[in-house]
Structure formats: C-alpha cells, structure tokens
Amino acid sequence: MLPSNLLTVWKRKGIIQPRYAQLSAENLQVAKKLIEAHKHGIGKKKKNLKKVADTFEDEGYDYHFVRGLSLLLDRRSVFKCTSKANPFTLRQKIFQATGKNGPATTMVQRRSIIEEVAAQLEISGEELEEMIYADLESELILKEFKPVSTLDLLEEYNLSLAQTLLFDATELRFTVSGNWQNIFFKTKRLGLIYEAYKEDKIWVRIDGPVSLFKLTRRYGTSLAKLLPAIISSPKWTIEAKILWKFTNKIYTFKLESWKHSPVFGTKKTIEAYDSAVEENFANRFTALNSGWRLKREPEPVIAGKYVLIPDFSFEREDAKLYMEVVGFWTTEYLMRKIAKLKKIKEHMLIAVDESLSCERLTKLEKQKRLNIVYYRKKIPLPPILRYLQDSYNKTRIQQTDFLKNLKVTFTEPVIKFEEFAKRIGVSTEVVRAVLTEKIPNNYVPLPNSLIRKDKLEKLKKRLDRQIDKTGRIALNKATQIAQKEQVDLTSAISTLGYRIIWHGINTENAEIVKVEK
Amino acid sequence: MVRLWFDKGTILLKGDVGTPYGKWDPRVGCFRIKALYYRDVLGYFEESKIPFEDNVQQLPPLETLKSTVQLRSYQESALERWQRNENKGVLVLPTAAGKTYIALKAVDVLRVQALIVVPTLDLIDQWRSRIKEWLGVESGAVGGGENNVRMITVATYDSAYLQAAFLGNRFRLIVFDEVHHLASPSYMQIAEMYTAPYRMGLTATYERIDERHQLLPRLVGDLVFSVEVDELAGKHLAPYTYEKKFVELSMKDQQLYDREMEIFRRYLRENRIVMKSPRDFQRFIMRTGRDPRAREALLARNRALKTALNSQEKITALGKMLERNKKEKALIFTLHTDLVYAISRQFLIPAITYLTPKKERREILESFRKGNYNTIVTSQVLDEGIDVPDATMGYILSGTGSTRAYIQRLGRLLRKVEGKKARLIEIVSKETLEVRMSRRRTQKSAEGKK
Numbered sequence: 001m002l003p004s005n006l007l008t009v010w011k012r013k014g015i016i017q018p019r020y021a022q023l024s025a026e027n028l029q030v031a032k033k034l035i036e037a038h039k040h041g042i043g044k045k046k047k048n049l050k051k052v053a054d055t056f057e058d059e060g061y062d063y064h065f066v067r068g069l070s071l072l073l074d075r076r077s078v079f080k081c082t083s084k085a086n087p088f089t090l091r092q093k094i095f096q097a098t099g100k101n102g103p104a105t106t107m108v109q110r111r112s113i114i115e116e117v118a119a120q121l122e123i124s125g126e127e128l129e130e131m132i133y134a135d136l137e138s139e140l141i142l143k144e145f146k147p148v149s150t151l152d153l154l155e156e157y158n159l160s161l162a163q164t165l166l167f168d169a170t171e172l173r174f175t176v177s178g179n180w181q182n183i184f185f186k187t188k189r190l191g192l193i194y195e196a197y198k199e200d201k202i203w204v205r206i207d208g209p210v211s212l213f214k215l216t217r218r219y220g221t222s223l224a225k226l227l228p229a230i231i232s233s234p235k236w237t238i239e240a241k242i243l244w245k246f247t248n249k250i251y252t253f254k255l256e257s258w259k260h261s262p263v264f265g266t267k268k269t270i271e272a273y274d275s276a277v278e279e280n281f282a283n284r285f286t287a288l289n290s291g292w293r294l295k296r297e298p299e300p301v302i303a304g305k306y307v308l309i310p311d312f313s314f315e316r317e318d319a320k321l322y323m324e325v326v327g328f329w330t331t332e333y334l335m336r337k338i339a340k341l342k343k344i345k346e347h348m349l350i351a352v353d354e355s356l357s358c359e360r361l362t363k364l365e366k367q368k369r370l371n372i373v374y375y376r377k378k379i380p381l382p383p384i385l386r387y388l389q390d391s392y393n394k395t396r397i398q399q400t401d402f403l404k405n406l407k408v409t410f411t412e413p414v415i416k417f418e419e420f421a422k423r424i425g426v427s428t429e430v431v432r433a434v435l436t437e438k439i440p441n442n443y444v445p446l447p448n449s450l451i452r453k454d455k456l457e458k459l460k461k462r463l464d465r466q467i468d469k470t471g472r473i474a475l476n477k478a479t480q481i482a483q484k485e486q487v488d489l490t491s492a493i494s495t496l497g498y499r500i501i502w503h504g505i506n507t508e509n510a511e512i513v514k515v516e517k
Numbered sequence: 518m519v520r521l522w523f524d525k526g527t528i529l530l531k532g533d534v535g536t537p538y539g540k541w542d543p544r545v546g547c548f549r550i551k552a553l554y555y556r557d558v559l560g561y562f563e564e565s566k567i568p569f570e571d572n573v574q575q576l577p578p579l580e581t582l583k584s585t586v587q588l589r590s591y592q593e594s595a596l597e598r599w600q601r602n603e604n605k606g607v608l609v610l611p612t613a614a615g616k617t618y619i620a621l622k623a624v625d626v627l628r629v630q631a632l633i634v635v636p637t638l639d640l641i642d643q644w645r646s647r648i649k650e651w652l653g654v655e656s657g658a659v660g661g662g663e664n665n666v667r668m669i670t671v672a673t674y675d676s677a678y679l680q681a682a683f684l685g686n687r688f689r690l691i692v693f694d695e696v697h698h699l700a701s702p703s704y705m706q707i708a709e710m711y712t713a714p715y716r717m718g719l720t721a722t723y724e725r726i727d728e729r730h731q732l733l734p735r736l737v738g739d740l741v742f743s744v745e746v747d748e749l750a751g752k753h754l755a756p757y758t759y760e761k762k763f764v765e766l767s768m769k770d771q772q773l774y775d776r777e778m779e780i781f782r783r784y785l786r787e788n789r790i791v792m793k794s795p796r797d798f799q800r801f802i803m804r805t806g807r808d809p810r811a812r813e814a815l816l817a818r819n820r821a822l823k824t825a826l827n828s829q830e831k832i833t834a835l836g837k838m839l840e841r842n843k844k845e846k847a848l849i850f851t852l853h854t855d856l857v858y859a860i861s862r863q864f865l866i867p868a869i870t871y872l873t874p875k876k877e878r879r880e881i882l883e884s885f886r887k888g889n890y891n892t893i894v895t896s897q898v899l900d901e902g903i904d905v906p907d908a909t910m911g912y913i914l915s916g917t918g919s920t921r922a923y924i925q926r927l928g929r930l931l932r933k934v935e936g937k938k939a940r941l942i943e944i945v946s947k948e949t950l951e952v953r954m955s956r957r958r959t960q961k962s963a964e965g966k967k
Contacts, residue, residue, distance in 0.1 A: 213527075
C-alpha cells in the first residue's frame with residue numbers, strides 16, 4: 001500500500017484502473033538502478049538515495065512510479081542514526097547553553113556556544129555541527145537492505161497500486177475458485193459485512209455497517225487489506241466501486257485473474273489443512289477409491305443471509321454432499337449451526353469431536369435425525385460412507401422412479417445417455433440403467449447411447465456392401481461411414497457384428513472384419 | 518419486545534417496530550440506526566410507550582472527581598447556554614479564553630463518562646494534565662500508541678475516527694476541541710458513529726472556507742455561544758500589535774524567482790487558467806496529475822516560492838530583530854521544515870516540526886514554559902491549542918494563506934500576563950506572490966471581524 005498521492009490512474013467510461021507499471025525492459029531498468037542504489041547505499045545517508053530517485057524524475061520518468069518504487073525499497077531497508085552521542089541530549093545541551101540569553105544572533109556568540117558544548121563532550125566543533133540533527137530522517141544511515149528481484153519489485157508495486165486505489169472503495173464484490181475460508185475469516189476480523197448471492201457462480205459483496213446509510217470510503221483500507229487473501233486463490237474476479245475523491249463520481253474497478261495475475265505475479269498457495277484431523281480424513285478417504293470425489297473447501301453454500309463454508313464436498317455423478325468438521329463446541333453453537341443448516345437445500349454432514357465438547361451430549365442425542373457423526377481423534381469412515389451411499393441410493397431411486405414414469409417418445413436416430421440425462425436433470429447412470437433395462441421400441445442399446453433399429457440396419461448394410469467386395473475395410477473408412485449416420489463406430493462395433501484387426505498401434509493400418517459365427 | 522444493541526458504530530434494532538430513524542438492513546435482517554440518533558430513538562420509544570430493552574451503552578466505571586474549576590463570568594454564561602440547549606451545541610471563544618475550563622466544568626456538573634476529541638498528540642498531553650490538575654483524576658487516552666479507556670478519556674480525531682466501531686458506545690458526553698475539524702467528510706463520521714447524547718464543540722474559528730461548518734448543528738448542536746477576540750482583549754486577554762516587515766530579495770534570488778515564476782505564469786496564460794479562489798488552485802493541482810507540463814509549472818512555482826521564503830535576507834532580517842529583542846520570549850513560525858532546521862542551526866534554538874519525536878517536543882515546550890528556553894522555531898504543529906503561556910513576541914516567516922491558521926497563531930501569543938503587550942511581526946519578501954498571499958490573509962481576517 002502506498003500513500004494516496006502516489007496513486008496514478010486512468011479513467012474511461014465509468015471504469016477506473018491504476019496505471020500499472022508495464023513489465024518492460026525500460027521499467028525493469030529503473031527498478032534495477034534503484035535496487036542497486038540501495039545495495040550500494042549501505043553506510044550512506046538516506047538523502048543520497050533520494051538524489052538517485054530525483055535524477056530519474058529529472059529524466060522525465062513518472063514521479064509516481066519512481067517514488068513508489070523508492071518507498072517500497074525503503075520499507076525493505078533499516079535506517080539508523082549512527083552518531084556517537086545521542087543527538088537529542090546533545091541538542092538539549094546546546095539549546096540550554098543558548099537558553100535564557102536568547103538566540104545566538106552573532107557569529108561570535110554562536111561559535112562560543114558550539115565550542116563550549118564540544119569541549120564538554122571532548123569532540124571537535126565540526127563533529128558537533130555534524131551531529132546536531134543526525135537523527136533527522138534524511139540524515140539517517142542505511143544499515144541493512146533486504147534485496148529483491150526487479151520483477152518482484154514491479155509486481156509488488158502494481159499490487160500496492162491496486163490496494164491504494166481500494167482505499168477509496170465503497171464496496172467490493174468478488175468470486176473465487178478457492179480459499180473461501182481464509183477470505184471470510186479475514187472479512188470478519190476486519191469488521192466488514194458480507195452478503196453472498198448466486199448468479200452464474202457464488203458472488204460475495206463486501207462493505208461495512210455504516211455503508212447502509214451512505215456511500216463511505218470508511219472501509220476502503222480494510223478492503224485493501226483483504227485483497228491479497230482474495231487473489232491468493234487460483235482464479236478470481238473482483239469488482240469494486242470507487243468513489244473518486246477529486247470528482248466525487250463512482251467508478252468501477254475490475255480485476256480478473258486471467259488478466260491481472262501476471263501483473264501482480266502469481267502467488268503460490270499451499271493447500272493447508274486446518275487440522276491434522278481433516279488431513280488424516282482426506283488421506284484415508286481418498287485411498288478408499290469409493291467412487292466419490294473428495295474436494296476440500298468447496299464453494300460456499302448460501303444459508304439465508306449467511307454463508308456456510310463446508311470443509312469437504314463429496315461428488316459422484318451429479319450427487320453432491322458436504323461435510324463440516326467441528327472441533328471445540330458448545331451445544332448452543334451446534335444448535336445455531338443446525339438452525340442455519342435447515343435453511344439450505346444441500347445435504348450436510350457434521351463431524352463433531354466428542355472429546356472437545358464443553359457440554360454433555362444428552363440434548364443432542366435426542367436429535368437423532370440430524371446428520372451428526374461423532375469422533376475422537378479420527379473421523380470414522382464407515383458411517384460416512386454409509387451416509388453417502390444412502391443418500392446416493394435415495395437420489396437414485398427417486399430419479400429412477402421419475403424416469404420410469406416419464407412419458408417420452410423417442411424419434412431421434414441416436415439418443416446419447418449423457419445428453420438425455422442432462423436434458424431431464426437426472427444422472428447418466430440412472431438413464432443408462434433405466435433405458436437398457438426397458439429398451440424403447442425400435443431401439444438397440446449401445447454402451448453410451450440408444451440407436452434406432454433402422455439406422456443401425458442402414459449402417460450395417462453400407463458396411464456389409466463394402467466388406468463383401470474385399471472381406472475387410474480400413475477402420476478409418478468405416479468410421480467415416482458411421483459418422484455420416486451420426487454413430488460412434490467403436491461403441492457400436494460388436495453390436496454390428498464386426499471386430500477390429502490391429503496391425504501395430506497405428507489406427508491408419510487398422511481394419512475391421514466380420515466376426516465369424 | 519424491541520431490543521437495541523451496538524454494532525460497530527451503529528445501533529441494531531430487533532423487533533416488530535421500526536423507528537423514523539432506522540433503515541432495514543437486509544444483510545443482517547435487522548433495523549440499523551446511526552449511533553448519532555441514539556438519544557432520539559430512546560425518546561421516540563418512550564413517547565410512543567413501546568417497551569424496549571437497551572443494551573447499547575457499555576460505559577466505563579464512574580470515578581470520584583475533586584473539582585477545583587472556577588469559571589469566569591463569560592465562561593459561566595457559555596456553559597449555562599449550552600446546558601439550556603439540552604447539553605448540546607458549539608461554543609466559539611478565542612484561543613486562550615479558557616475553553617478547557619468550560620469543558621471540564623461540564624464533565625464535573627454532569628458527572629458522566631466523557632470523551633474529549635483533540636486534533637494533535639500534544640493536546641492529548643495537555644488535556645490530561647489539566648484533568649489531573651482540576652478534576653483530580655487520571656484520564657484515559659486513545660492515540661499515539663496508547664489505548665486505555667477511563668471515565669474521562671482523551672483521543673485524537675484520527676483515533677476517534679478509526680476506533681469508532683469499538684469506542685462509539687462508551688461515553689455519555691463527547692467534547693470536540695477545535696470542532697471545525699469535525700466538519701470534514703471523514704471526521705464527521707465520529708459524530709455519527711458515537712452514541713453520546715451530550716455533545717460540546719469548542720473552537721475559535723467556527724467558519725470554514727468550504728462552508729462545511731453548516732453541518733455542525735446536526736452533528737453537535739447549534740452555535741449557542743460566541744465571543745470575539747476584541748471583546749475579551751484587554752479585559753481578560755493580553756492585547757497585541759501586528760507589524761509587517763518587507764525584505765528585498767538578493768539580486769540572484771530575485772532573478773531566480775522571476776524566471777521560475779514566469780514558467781508558471783506562461784503555463785496559466787497559454788491554457789487560459791485564471792486563479793481567483795483556492796478552488797481554482799485546487800483544480801490546477803488536479804491537472805498536474807495528468808498533464809506533465811502543468812506539473813512542471815507547479816514545480817517551478819514551488820521553487821520560486823521556496824526561493825522567496827528561504828531567502829538569506831529574511832534570515833538576516835530575523836537575526837536583527839532577534840538581536841533587538843533578545844530577552845523576550847518568542848516563537849518563530851515558518852511553513853517549511855527545511856527552513857525550521859536552518860534557523861534552528863543558525864541561532865542554536867530548539868525546533869519543533871512534524872518530525873520532532875513526542876518526547877523531545879514535550880521537553881522543549883516544558884523548558885520553554887519554565888523559561889529555560891526563550892525562543893522556539895516551529896512549522897505548523899503549534900497551530901492549534903497548545904499552551905505557550907507567556908510568549909511576548911511572534912515572528913512569521915511564511916504564511917499558509919488561510920484565515921484560521923492566522924488567527925490561531927495570533928492567539929498563541931495572547932496569554933494574559935500582567936502588563937504585557939504581545940507583538941506579532943510578519944517578515945515578507947517584497948514584490949513577490951507572497952505579498953499577495955499575506956495581503957489576502959490580512960483582508961480576510963479583517964472581514965471576519967466585522
């Protein structure tokens with residue numbers, strides 16, 4: 001973050017953007033020179049560094065850019081006052097000597113005071129003059145400097161610009177592909193309020209309590225502090241409303257990961273688990289190969305005015321369930337959580353650590369219908385698998401019933417299971433099971449589709465005609481013929497009564513022949 | 518039952534009824550009300566006979582006060598008018614007229630938890646020592662690294678603004694020292710985010726150039742009492758005289774000045790910019806952000822002004838005057854930090870700028886008060902409210918062009934000491950823009966007094 005007088009922006013048609021530093025050879029050169037000035041400036045006064053920066057400004061480089069970089073470098077530096085005597089006590093001595101006699105208005109008077117104090121301290125008059133204000137910022141000596149690469153410096157500068165622009169933000173909305181828990185945690189700690197809603201994805205809008213009454217920049221600094229958490233997710237889209245102080249107009253400030261990740265540099269995120277319990281569970285569950293896909297920190301679930309961020313999601317075909325792991329808890333806390341859960345459509349499991357309870361479980365025991373799994377040390381797998389299987393089966397039965405009762409007449413030559421499943425909103429598995437069990441009239445089942453009988457016959461005739469001439473045809477040719485009839489040859493081949501002969505691994509040389517009966 | 522509680526600088530209301538003050542907040546499913554209206558909301562419920570449960574305030578414990586505050590007659594009547602206005606409102610009194618006494622008397626009379634909001638860290642120290650001296654209790658402080666809330670707490674505007682979410686419900690009385698600051702867009706939120714039903718504003722300069730003082734009645738209450746410098750001068754305050762000394766620039770400086778100023782003027786001419794008001798200047802500053810030539814013009818103007826301000830002739834002139842008045846307690850004001858340090862080095866006198874550490878600042882002011890130092894050179898930091906008990910001379914080496922700062926710098930010298938006549942001398946370079954700035958300021962202050 002930079003002081004706002006170092007922010008530079010462009011505005012057009014209601015859009016505002018910082019003037020990011022291009023990662024160009026020229027800018028990298030400026031960064032390099034400034035970094036070197038700091039590296040070589042150890043042991044010298046701070047005002048020397050300013051002189052180097054000033055020369056760039058004189059050469060016509062944008063002063064926002066030059067001063068911004070310098071400031072970031074100063075923050076990586078340690079400046080110290082190296083004067084032998086403490087300048088403050090030294091000044092006190094001098095000023096007391098001047099004291100009641102009034103200011104040293106003559107050269108003689110001045111010299112005598114300096115010499116008197118210098119003699120007391122056993123130093124020379126020149127040394128004393130040098131030390132009077134050695135503790136002023138510009139007089140400090142550069143002691144340490146933590147080096148940085150030119151590219152990292154420019155990226156840090158760009159991120160700082162974006163944060164500085166956010167100082168004037170009245171609200172911010174975003175969607176991310178991960179890191180939800182961390183973002184919400186920070187949001188709360190910064191005293192902000194969020195509101196989640198679903199459009200194409202889950203979007204979160206953030207502002208603060210007072211925002212209800214008026215547009216205010218009050219929460220801008222907090223929003224700026226939140227930015228690094230948001231962009232440490234792999235994918236993100238951010239939109240902030242900026243109340244620009246000079247014009248008092250509202251502008252939109254947009255950030256998108258595909259475009260701005262390179263500008264800010266890609267910050268690596270490590271998938272860190274909140275606890276060993278969660279990590280242990282994830283490892284054991286994945287090792288099972290149960291057919292369920294486990295995802296950590298899936299996207300949040302909207303529960304009325306609130307958002308629940310489950311620890312895990314389980315996915316299988318289009319069945320999706322969530323699980324939250326609760327460590328330390330009170331009955332009241334769990335009750336509140338359950339009240340929230342009642343507002344959501346999704347299925348949620350809660351794993352509760354028995355040993356960390358601070359109350360008796362009796363109250364909860366009665367609530368058997370809740371999906372609570374108790375654990376000590378390890379989250380047990382069997383009850384969870386059972387629960388997953390149950391709800392999977394339940395959905396499956398529901399869907400099967402639905403499909404069986406569904407009155408459809410098929411006319412298309414080919415019905416692909418997956419497409420059909422999507423169209424009516426059930427899982428592909430259910431479609432496959434139902435349609436191969438009770439095959440519609442005039443259709444023949446293939447592994448991933450149904451094909452109309454006449455279509456199959458037509459294709460068969462065409463292929464037969466070719467094969468009758470030579471006994472075999474090239475696989476490529478056969479595939480082409482099948483494609484004309486919108487049939488995937490490989491899945492239909494055995495139904496047609498053919499098989500493939502491979503001559504090496506190249507499909508060019510493969511051929512198909514009739515299966516001998 | 519309606520329930521009210523405090524939430525980060527606002528009041529949340531849960532219940533079936535709304536109020537004329539609240540607004541439905543769909544984010545949390547409650548009514549949300551500005552803390553400023555706390556008193557009104559309670560009044561509304563009481564009048565409407567709606568039962569409610571009030572959990573808004575979290576007050577620190579009361580302490581026993583041993584007050585020794587005695588008010589002068591005009592202070593007495595100021596307090597009386599404020600109390601008659603339901604313990605709300607702004608009092609306008611010149612610097613050194615004892616605003617602190619009135620505020621502390623109000624705390625003593627009401628005996629409630631009070632927050633005193635001040636512009637600078639120095640003023641925190643000053644108020645705290647007054648509280649100790651006159652009310653006989655230790656006070657809390659928020660700002661400058663301290664964070665401790667007591668029955669009487671002193672905070673800077675900055676901290677009061679930033680901490681509003683945590684401090685907003687902890688006081689019954691809030692006193693704004695130098696209340697004209699409160700009207701700025703961000704600081705006004707202090708008034709809006711604190712629940713304190715009793716409010717007092719103190720200032721020597723009620724009016725702001727930007728007219729925003731019109732917001733103060735809503736935030737603090739109406740202007741209930743006002744007394745001018747001239748009404749008190751001679752009677753309660755030491756009178757002062759004001760002189761202006763012109764200094765010619767050296768040949769070299771004059772040439773440099775003319776050359777740089779011409780760059781600036783040419784830019785204005787070529788772009789048909791007319792500078793009449795501070796607003797025009799602000800617009801020009803905005804321009805410098807996008808137009809490199811405008812920025813170059815601005816830098817040239819700044820270099821010219823710096824030449825005029827820092828001219829060696831001025832320092833020489835200052836030296837002569839200091840020589841003549843060597844035994845007088847004096848303050849030297851200048852706008853530029855560099856110049857402050859140059860003067861400090863030259864005359865071997867203590868300097869105070871925004872860079873001066875708190876400890877050193879305190880030491881300098883203390884020694885000055887005791888008479889161990891008799892001259893201080895300073896940039897703007899002493900502008901407001903800091904007591905410099907018996908300075909008899911003031912020198913201005915540059916001005917800010919603002920009426921308020923001007924009056925308050927005067928005020929610094931207006932301390933009542935028997936048989937003393939304060940003098941204020943402004944040292945201005947001849948025939949430069951500065952003369953105009955200085956003239957404008959004098960004019961404005963004259964208009965203000967009419």
